[in-house]
Amino acid sequence: MVVGELLARAQARLRAAGIDEARREAEILLAACLGWERARLTAYPEHALTERQQRRFECWVRRRAQREPIPYITRRAWFYGLELVVGRGVLVPRPETELLVELFLEWAATQKFDSPILIDAGVGSGAIAIACLKHASLWGGVGIDRSGRALRIARINRRRAGLESRLLLIQGEWLSALCSRVAHAVLSNPPYVLPDEWDALPPEVARYEPRLALLVPSEDPLRPYRHLALDARRVLVPSGLLAFETSPRLAPLLAEQLPRWGFKNPQIRRDYSNRERVVYAYLE
Numbered sequence: 231m232v233v234g235e236l237l238a239r240a241q242a243r244l245r246a247a248g249i250d251e252a253r254r255e256a257e258i259l260l261a262a263c264l265g266w267e268r269a270r271l272t273a274y275p276e277h278a279l280t281e282r283q284q285r286r287f288e289c290w291v292r293r294r295a296q297r298e299p300i301p302y303i304t305r306r307a308w309f310y311g312l313e314l315v316v317g318r319g320v321l322v323p324r325p326e327t328e329l330l331v332e333l334f335l336e337w338a339a340t341q342k343f344d345s346p347i348l349i350d351a352g353v354g355s356g357a358i359a360i361a362c363l364k365h366a367s368l369w370g371g372v373g374i375d376r377s378g379r380a381l382r383i384a385r386i387n388r389r390r391a392g393l394e395s396r397l398l399l400i401q402g403e404w405l406s407a408l409c410s411r412v413a414h415a416v417l418s419n420p421p422y423v424l425p426d427e428w429d430a431l432p433p434e435v436a437r438y439e440p441r442l443a444l445l446v447p448s449e450d451p452l453r454p455y456r457h458l459a460l461d462a463r464r465v466l467v468p469s470g471l472l473a474f475e476t477s478p479r480l481a482p483l484l485a486e487q488l489p490r491w492g493f494k495n496p497q498i499r500r501d502y503s504n505r506e507r508v509v510y511a512y513l514e
């Protein structure tokens with residue numbers, strides 16, 4: 231079968247599965263399957279796929295029709311201009327997390343530390359640490375995650391980014407493995423979905439993404455932040471940066487708590503949808 235025909239069939243299948251942007255998604259899947267730029271599909275509608283390519287594409291469309299996220303199917307996601315490997319068991323990096331990277335880079339450009347170190351707590355695919363280190367060439371980093379699966383993927387991304395000598399990846403509980411006063415910045419996008427928000431999540435997230443990466447307990451939603459902030463108090467140098475991505479619901483609560491946990495001048499930054507997204511402060 232040829233490109234044009236396959237796209238039309240895939241579009242119909244995805245639309246029937248309730249996917250809004252069925253044409254766009256069919257094109258993304260076919261382009262990834264062929265290793266092409268999307269625009270090339272329009273230029274070569276009569277291009278015939280091999281049997282193998284066609285079987286693979288049909289399998290991908292079937293998976294997407296069951297609402298599996300595209301990055302898990304193609305095993306690729308884009309973050310801060312970098313192509314990352316992703317897979318089941320690791321959170322797909324989100325565009326709003328880029329705000330945390332921007333904040334760090336702005337702040338880092340104004341600092342004069344000797345051999346500075348950033349910590350990415352809950353490193354997942356490595357998105358935050360890798361994007362920061364790619365743009366802050368004097369910095370080294372440590373990425374920590376409890377999940378062995380996430381760390382396997384983070385190692386792949388570290389190698390692809392050429393950061394093996396600058397980014398240490400370790401398995402552990404938040405910052406517990408780190409010594410005192412070793413870090414100049416602690417960045418984290420910890421879980422922040424409340425159990426009462428779970429049912430409203432799209433099936434792509436609720437069915438496929440790791441719960442460990444998403445859910446916080448309703449009786450104590452600030453638990454991961456408190457744990458991290460109290461650990462960061464020990465691990466950071468004076469005036470070091472602590473910055474979290476969070477939900478608009480938790481952001482004001484978190485900003486209010488940070489001074490009680492030893493951090494000064496808490497501030498909130500809004501994302502491109504004008505929602506309170508990043509909360510940050512500095513060690514006293």
Ligand SMILES: C[S@@+](CC[C@H](N)C(=O)[O-])C[C@H]1O[C@@H](n2cnc3c(N)ncnc32)[C@H](O)[C@@H]1O
Nearest residue numbers: 321323352353354375376377403404419420443
């Ligand atoms: C929301 S995901 C963020 C992943 C990645 N930093 C990103 O922004 O795409 C949270 C990550 O924290 C990790 N995590 C959850 N609880 C943890 C804990 N107690 N200690 C270390 N990592 C933890 C999860 O495995 C997951 O990879």
